[in-house]
Amino acid sequence: MQRVITKRFFTGLFALLMLCVILPALVQAAPAPVSDVRALPSLDESASVADLNDQLDLIRQKVTVSANDDLLSSLRQAALQVQKQADALSARQAIDLEHLEDQLNVLGPVQADETASFTQQRTALTKQKNALANEQRQASTLSQSARDLATQIFNLRRSLFDSQISTRSASPISVVFWSNIIRPTDDDLSRLRGLYADVSSVVTTAVAPGNRWFFAAMVLSALLVWVAGRRVLERFLLVRLMVRWMPEGRLRRSALALAVGLSTVLTISVATSLLRWGVISDSTPSADVLNLLDQLQTLVVFCAFIVGLGRALLMLPHPSWRLPPIPDQIATAMGPFPVLLALALLLIGTQERINSVIASSLALTVAVNGLTALAVALVFFFALLRYRRTRRQCQLERMNGIAGLVPFVVAVWVGISLLALLSGYLTLAYFLTVKLLWMSVVAATAYLLIACFGDVCETLLSPKQPGGLALGSALGLSERHQAQASTILAGVGRTLLLFTAVLLAFLPSGSSPGELLAGLTQLDLSSKPLGNLNIVPGDILLALIILVVGVFGVRVLKEWLGERLLPETNMDAGMRASLVTLVGYIGFVLVVVVVMSTLHISLTNLTWVVSALSVGIGFGLQAIVQNFISGLILLTERPVKVGDWVSLAGVEGDIRRINVRATEIQMSDRSTVIVPNSQFITQNVRNVTMGNALGVVGITLTLPLETDVLQIRELLLQAFTEHEAILDAPEPSVTFKDLTTTGVIISVSGYVNSPRSVGGARSDLLFTVLGRLRELGIALSSPQSMVLINEEVEKVRAADQEKPD
Structure with missing residues (x-):
């Protein structure tokens, strides 16, 4: 299987090289045009307000409706950088203003007999203060302008995306779709010729007589690292470090999976870095070539990451090391698909990066995006088809929980994507497939990291493991406190990893986490409020999401407290249940408060609700x-x-x-x-059971007057003492309660550890005492009332018999 995968990989690499050779032949030689995207001049931290203002004007000039999403994203980042520098400049100016104010305070107010030097110094400081205050106001205004421009660019990007996602184009089943890819427009051809000329210049310089040996050495080194380096690194990590030094258990398995994935990504990253170094070390490439190389290197690393994740989670060479509970048949069937997905992304993604660099026309960009969506959707479709076929052939049961729901969700997602493709909504299909791919990668990575982190906490901190015992003895921790610390650390770490995964899963395509956070802070859903509550439709959607996530989070927190953390404490079951219930109520109240805050609802807006409730x-x-x-x-x-x-x-x-x-x-x-x-x-x-109350087992016997009470006392004490449920302290006691005409009344009592044990213990003791009394020939006295009742009945019956008929 490994040979087949390697053969397919090199086949795909050869196809990519052939594409790079054939593509330039399709275009005619022409002078390279000047790129439409000019690099903005970089400013250092000491830039003045005038320099920042000029930079912002250049950014504003390049913001046009015809600009593509990549250019708008770069311009938005540049505007945010100007805002950051303006805020830093304003902060420095505020410090300088405080120093000038201190100097003026030292000089004091104007005196009638002060010297001319003091007057001149005060005047100079006052002018500097006024000028600096003016510059600070300009810097604050510039910061606000940059913030507004970034918001405008964000809204423009959103409008551009909305217009493209709702635009219908030629579907892949039409001739126009493939014509846009095979026969680009004259403008696109001109841009491709310019990029090809720049790439040819760099390659010619790299293979020149004075540089060819260095370039060949870099290529050979990259191949060695790519092929042999990965095997050597994996063998070193797996055999030397993991197997020999780590104890058996889940930590070894998760560490092995993590090592396999990291070794794949690391070796391919080093190989691509060597290739890039060999290409540009002795040449001066243009900005477009550098941009293309950076994007291609990022693409290759991402594809390597997909392959590494597949190898880490499936573990085909070592099924016993597999971390997720995937059957061997399913893992073998899914083995080729991570590599196929990476090859498809590498081939088609290269053309996407070329389109991004040359700022190609909208028709070519949409067509290539549709081709990417088609390739990714087909890979997922055939993977689901093979999964279903393998599960039926091997008669495997469906997985339980969320894992069993994943194939259905992915199937629906892929079906919607293919339907959008066939309908001609290429941008929508591209968005759905890229989002599916990104969320799959994030989910797999989060699963691997969460499992590894939990295993680390369990192995190194838990008192049930040798590592945890050694750490606890070294730090002087009790087992209970150490178990609590391990549970809390594992829970907090997993929560943070899960939160980060959710944040990255909903990251917009082509954006970075920092850009996402900046976009959330700059987000402005302009809409009309609903009544006096000032609720906008975007807030309603956000509030619903917060409500669902909050309720789910409170439920997960309650389960974690009740099943993981609190059982490690010395709390009783009742205290744990009450605490879990109270935490659930508090969490629900906090979720409601956050939802109300999101909807901008205050208590003053709910006055009529409170009034109605008071009446009710x-x-x-x-x-x-x-x-x-x-x-x-x-x-x-x-x-x-x-x-x-x-x-x-x-x-x-x-x-x-x-x-x-x-x-x-x-x-x-x-x-x-x-x-x-x-x-x-x-x-x-x-x-009955409050305060660890003890149970009292009491037996009262009525014996004949001639009974030896001392013998009975010893018998009862012996019976109570021998019973395992009767406590030694307080000791059992025998009491002579009364002496009546019916006999001697003797009472015996003993304590058990709980009132719930009274019934069972009393039954056992009654069997024992009555049995021993029968062995001694001692009978209990019959109740006198019962005898009297029987005599009266006999007299009445005799009188009735004596009456004549």
């Missing part, structure tokens, strides 16, 4: 509010908690759950009684 509370909601407040009191003061055995108003059982309005009590017959929370506050409640 006065008439029909008193009980609900009372139960709600009582529930909060139960969760905070905890007079009763989950797991307690309580008795109130004829209801006796175990508390299973404390909700906002009512508490669930499970009876002895397993039925559940819903009790309003207010009853726990307003009525007398007996908490």
Whole structure:
């Protein structure tokens, strides 16, 4: 399989080289035109307000409706850089103003008899202060202008994207689509000739007699690093470091997967850097050539990253090292697709980068983007088809949870992308497929990093592992505190990684994380407010997203607290349940507050809602509010908690759950009684198990008057002492309760560790005591009342028999 993949890779590389050779032959030799995109002059930190103003004017001149998205993105970054420099200049000027103000304060106010030198110095300082204050105002105005320009460029990019994504073009099943790719316009051909002339000049310089040996050495070094370097690095990382020095377990597997992915990316990155160095070391390439080389190097590294992720997660040579629970048949079937996807991106992405550098026409750009979307969608389509076929042939069950939902979501996504392609909405299809590709890469990377980080925390910090035991003994930590620290660190780290992954997953195509954050700060959804609440449609969508994510996050936090962190503490089950419930309520309230803040809703805007609620509370909601407040009191003061055995108003059982309005009590017959929370506050409640209460097992016996009470005392004490549930302290005791005409009444009592154990212990002791009394021939006294009742019945029955008929 590895040989087949390598053969396909070099076949694709050969096709790319042939494309680079054939493409220049399609264009005719012509003088290189001057590029439409001029490089903006770079300014240092000491630039003045006038220099920054000139730079901003140049940026403003290049912002046109006909500019492509790459140019607009670069201009926006330049505008933000001007804003940053203007803010820094304003901050420095503010410090200088403070110094001048201090000097003027030292001179003091104007005196009638002061010398001319003091007057001249005060006048000079005042002029400097006024001039500096004027420059600071100009810098602040310039910063605001740069910010406004960046916002305008952002809105222009969004408008450009919206217009392109809703524009219908020729679909791939039409001749016009392929004609736009094979037969570019004269303007595109002219730009291609200019770029080809620049590339030819660089290549000619690289293979010149004085430079060819260095260039050949760089090419050979790149091939050695690409082919042999990866194998050597993987063998060193896998055999020397991972297998020999790391303990067996999940950490070794995750570290091996991470090492495989990093070795692939690192070797290919070094190889491309060597090739780039060999090409431009002895030449002076143009700005377009440097831009093209940078973009191609980024493309190659991204394709290598895809291949590395596929090798790290599938682990075809070593199935036992595979980190995700993927069956061997599925992994073998999916093995070629990361390489095929990388080859497709490398081939078609090269033409995309060329179009970006030469600022090609919209028709050629859209056609190439559609070709990219078609290639990516087909790779995902055939991967899903092969996955489905393999699962059916091998009779494999569908994966559970989110993993089982992923193929369905991807299938729907790919279906929509192909439908958009066939309908002619090429930009929409390109956006969907690129977003699918990017989110897949981010999800795979996040899974690998989260698993590796969790395994590191578990192996190095958990007291259940040798590494954790050694660290705990070195730092003097208890096992309980060390387990809590490991759980908290793993949870916080995974949360941060997951948040970063979500942020990167929704990153706009072709943007950087810094640009995304800057775009969020500059985002301005201009729309009319809805009424007096000042809610715009964009805020509604954002509020819905925050609500869904917030509720999901609160649920995940509650599960993490209840299943991971709190079990590592010495809290009892009731305290843990109450804390988890309270955290859930607080989290939900915070989510609601954030949603209201997003919608710009203040309490003054909700006055009518509060008024209506007050009227409702006065008439029909008193009980609900009372139960709600009582529930909060139960969760905070905890007079009763989950797991307690309580008795109130004829209801006796175990508390299973404390909700906002009512508490669930499970009876002895397993039925559940819903009790309003207010009853726990307003009525007398007996908490049988509160404060680790002990249970009392008591037995009362009525024996004949002639019974040896000392013998009975020893018998009862021995029976209670021998029972395993009876505590040694307090000791069991025997009490002579009374002496009546019916016999001697003797009572015995002992303590057990819980009131729940009273019934079982009392039953066992009754069996034991009665058995031993029967062995000694001692009988219990019959109740006198029972005997009297029987005698009266006999007398009545005899009298009835004596009566004549």
